Amino acid sequence: MKKTGPVEIVKPKDLGEAIAFVRKGGMPLAGGTDAFVRIRKGFWDPPFLVYIGELPELREVEIREGGAEVGAAVTHAELLRSEVPRRLPIFRLVLEKLGAPAIREMGTIGGNVANASPAGDTLIPLYLLEARVNLVGPDGERSLAIEEFVLGPGKTALREGELIVSFWIPFPEGDPVPYFHKVGRRRALYIAVLSLGALLWLEGDVIREMRLALGAVAPTVVRPREVEAKLRGRRLSHEDLEPLCAELSAATSSITDIRGPDWYRREAAGRLLLGLLRLREA
């Protein structure tokens, strides 16, 4: 196993300096929950690290008209304690299942998104809520839809010298019911084998509107929009959902890895649609 030597970490005095460092080849460091593990194992050898975890622009959580703006360096625990889960309860369901308390205290939402893992937990609510990623770089600011930002495992649309500053998370209309099931081999401190998140707008037991996001079953988180469309107008019943399980499975393109086999991810993803029936109990 390769062990690399010490890595230099610089701490910029403001956002401008951070961008300048990143432009020179520095890699951003926030909570370090992934970065340090990778460096230590020799999987990653960045020229130097730029510590952005305390830049004020990246640290704020702000509830505004129509949505929440969440700084990239806000930790999962801070987000969980903020106003956001009260307005967007899907975040509570997801963040309570993310890692374990120590990881949540250190890891940040920006880091989780920049990692672009198909199993990244925070991506599920960001996809469901159609969040936007606010970037700043040498050429100024820009904003991308989350689905345009994440391109594949570990791949994002970040340009050279660009940093994620914050996420704009629009409040959905009405009061959708959240659902989240993260499948794993144990009950804390695990990476999803697969996951399904959903927002349902219900009228009685009829689905008026529906969004679904599948994690860890494809190169990126997946919004199976055809299945969503077909669910509209259906009842939250076994008879109405069951026929769509196979279609949800078909929306995946799973691989086999250390966490689980492809056939299982595909089949269980479809079956998880029936998990929505549990919402009737609540």
Place this chain on the structure above:
Amino acid sequence: MEELKVAEETRVVGQAVPRLDAEAKVKGEARYADDLAFPGMLYGKAIRSPVPHARIKRLDLSKVAAHPGVACVVSPADIPGENVVPVIYRDMPLLAAEVVRYVGEPVALLAAETREAAYRAAELAEVEYEELPAVFDPLEAVKSDAPQVAVPEAAETGNVFNHMVIRKGDVARGFAEADEIVEGEYRVGYQEHVYIEPQGVIAVPEAGGMAIYGTLQCPFYVQNAVAAVLGLPLSKVRVVQTATGGGFGGKEDVPSQLAAMAAVLAWKSRRPVKVVYDREEDIATTSKRHPAVIRYRTGAKRDGRLVAVEVEFYYNAGAYQTLSSAVLWRGLIHAAGPYRIPNVKVDGYSVATNTVPCGAFRGFGSPQVIFAHESQMDELAVRLGMDPLELRERNALRVGDRTATDQLLEESVGLMDAIERARELSGWERLRREAEEFNRREPFRRRGIGVSTVMYGVGMGAKAPLLDKAGAYVKVEADGSVTVAVGNTEMGQGALTVLAQIAAEALGVRVEDVQLAPVDTSRVPDSGPTVASRTTTVAGAAVLDAARKIRARIEAAAREVLGADAVEIADSKVWPAGGDSGRAVPLSEVTRWMWVHNWDMGATGWAQGAPVDWDPETGLGKAYFVYAYACHIAEVEVDLLTGEAKVRRFWAVHDSGKIVNPALARGQVAGGVAQGIGYTLMEYLPSLEGRIEGTLMTYRIPTAPDMPEELVIDFVEAPYSDGPYGAKGIGEVPLMASHAAVANAISHAVGARLTEYPALPERVFALARNKTHPR
């Protein structure tokens, strides 16, 4: 049912005394192997084989030696003594000289000024391997055309290291008489110990010999190994145990290998050398629980009486013998379970493959066969339409019964009491009924209730009775405090607290007045290995023996001091017998008087396990001097949509004789339940062509939320007349019982038999969709 005898009244034994080592550990003051440093210390590292089976054509360490910071390199020729890691056999070299037999086998060593330099330099070795055909599966390795892995002198035939048997009665007749016969094949993979502290030792040259400091269970094994590789007499090798962060069997034989590496490097460099593994190296290259294939057949009468059992099982031993013959033997003796069976035929094989040597792990070869026998009992219950707990009650061993090896159980069999208590505590009938109601109501969730009953032979047993001994030295100081020295080790299980309680009880002092001496082989008696749940029973008896000798002297002195014909001693106070204990004098007055009058203040104690006698030809005889028993019940919920399983509630009842410290015993049980849940549900370490790559990211052990929300622990105490205050062993038993209860609960929940560990979500998902029988 056996009448539970009340042991003599005790004051300290039986109390939930806080562990004596708790404060230092909580404050971070306990010093573990990697906390220690010595002037001029180097960091040692092994250069390991990347291939599973090969002839070494060339070994060139010149680039390693030339790397900045490297102070010393060692090839097989540099070993001053014998190139061996002696365990039971002597087939495993310290460094492979001609042939490597598993991925990760050490071929050379180096020591450098820094850990980083050692890691980098290790990659510079130039080793030319001529690859040989390799075999990884024990069922393949026993075939006649399989590549030869085992060193021939260490194997019975081909790659079969050992084949052991039990032949009791006539199984053909037994099965002919059976009304129902069930049959199954069960498979388990590796289980990794995940002791919280990885392996680590430091070798320090001293006075013409070598001192070893390290995290270890068996200091006398290490002493023997280091003396062998250095060619030194045992008296020139001193082994000091450092605070040890868990063992579970993983630090039984493996520290001998690390210590021998460090010692050879220290001998050549004449400097202290530390060898500490990181987690990846530890998981990839050290011992684990044996993967196994178990074929099992059970026959019973319609009323549930077992009439015959036939078992054939294969343990994947890995490339060298290490402890496999002993592990196999315990598996053999435990293969038929805690049941009365007239006809038993067992064939156990430990098989060499090109994989890392497996070794000791809590249960020591018994959990694998327990998975099989407890699954069979439940299959049988389904077939007979009988309640699984009742089926166990009908067959459970009682005093006066004979075991599978035809051993007559003369005393201390608390199994029926354990079953009854577990039935009562769990509300068994209601529990089963509620699960059925839940399952009728719920479309996608299933609850299952599983039970397991086990027996455990305490101590080394008839395979290695020479090791079932213990020495102790007890010294009362002039001020009435007490020092106890034994060669057994504290590894987190609470041994030193339990031994202190036994000494305090026997001497009549407060437990806080007793101090256990640090384990240093030059200063403590040889107490045999700290394994086999034997420390309380055997070392405890040695401490008791020594303490009683001192007690007699203290009483003699007290009679003089108090001018009394007889005295009583308790709580470090002395008073005339029958007199007012309120007018007692402190014990220190008596001990001071002894010291002033030049009395001998110390005594040695000795204990050995009661005689055992077992015939390897028939597999019959007295295998162990006494057995512990347990009955566990688990309630599991399975999510049919995903196959995820969660243990909701758990009841664990044990007979380990007198419980010396209920708090520590409960801790042992809770930990064993956790480890059993891990074994059944999640602990998965695949080996790809003999290559094991595991980290704590991928090898998952249970976390707090994986524990049952309700865990009820209780003890029925069937005292053992030769154990100190009636105590038997407990350490391994909870793990042995818990996993099978969880497995049976899963099978009950989904209505199909789980036949392979771990029950990962995908396996349970598949199982639930391909039911084998109605629930």
